[in-house]
Amino acid sequence: MIKRIKTLFSVFWRVFHSPSGYFSLGFLTVGGFIGGVLFWGGFNTAMEATNTERFCISCHEMRANVYEEIQPTIHFTNRSGVRAVCSDCHVPHDWTDKIARKMQASKEVWGKIFGTINTREKFLEHRLEMASREWRRFEANDSLECRNCHDEGAMDFTRQSSRAAAAHRRGLIDGDATCITCHKGIAHELPDMAGVEGWE
Amino acid sequence: MRTIAIAIAILGTSLGALAQEGELDAMRGHVPLLEERTPEPLYNVENNDLRRIRAYPMQPPTIPHKIDNYQVDLNANRCMSCHSRQRVGDTQAPMISVTHYMDRDGNFLAELSPRRYFCNQCHVPQTDAPLAVENRFVDVAEILRQRRETQE
Secondary structure (H helix, E strand, C coil), rough: CHHHHHHHHHHHHHHHCCCCCCCCHHHHHHHHHHHHHHHHHHHHHHHCCCCHHHHCCCHHHHHHHHHHHHEEEEEEEECCCCCCHHHHHHHCCCCCHHHHHHHHCCCCHHHHHCCCCHHHHHHHHHHHHHEEEEEEEHHHCCCHHHHHCCCCHHHHHCCCHHHHHHHHHHHHHHHCCCCCHHHHCCCCCCCCCCCCCCCC | HHHHHHHHHHHHHHHHHHHHHHHHHHHHHHCCCCCCCCCCCCCCCCCCCCCCCCCCCCCCCCCCCCCCCCCECCEEEECCCCCCCCCCCHHHHCCCCCCHEEECCCCECCCCCHCCHHHHHHCEEEECCCCCCCCCCCHHHHHHHHHHHCCC
């Protein structure tokens, strides 16, 4: 029995070591191409699956806290029926940045396994830390995820209320503010803002 | 037999009261309790950023903009992120009055007084809804003017 396995393995290794000695170049090229497509497609599909709202709220930490909170906000319920799901704001759309964010997110798996925020109390305790991380990320990438939909070049200030138009002109066009500088807590509840800049 | 009769009588009167209550409840628009009514349309909130005059000097000014989903709780006060003393430079919003920094003994505090924390207790946005009841309020300036006219 062991002998048979050994022979089988040695045959496999011989072919695997130098496949060009056993298969035609055409077969290897086409086979490699098809294999590559399958692998890439599978990888991307799996990654896209982790970008869906269903995936995010499959954990109670997200469903019971942040998902509950977004529901009355304009990004969830509005007159035109456009909805931003979790990944629209929290995952970069650009492929390289997306992969980088997904690698960072592996730490969130750690948190899930060890129950870092598995109760409402723990969640609220960590809220400022988690929110600050997102604010820093948005400050650093100039609110890229907001701008995927809300482009200041496409904004008609005359259609905004005069207060909004003035604030946007002052902060966004003339100043160095980015969306998140003013629009904190637009989709979720805010943590204790004592000490946060702009919330004195 | 008597108990049954009493029970039926009580049931009858309570059901009658229930039906009557449904009729009389103006907030529900004279729709019986067990029927679902079509909700009133939502009215538009005034959002023109123009200050209204106050009907009397002590009136808390109305809010001339939308405040949908503004968070005012233990953690954050969205109103104060524009209207506080430190923020009005950036936002050009009117600063809350000095009385909001006073405690009830008249001492000035460094921050918004806790008794003034919940803005919506006094300040409210306005909508274009028709008046639910007639309003016969007359501005005191108008009364004085009429008085002057009649004296002349």
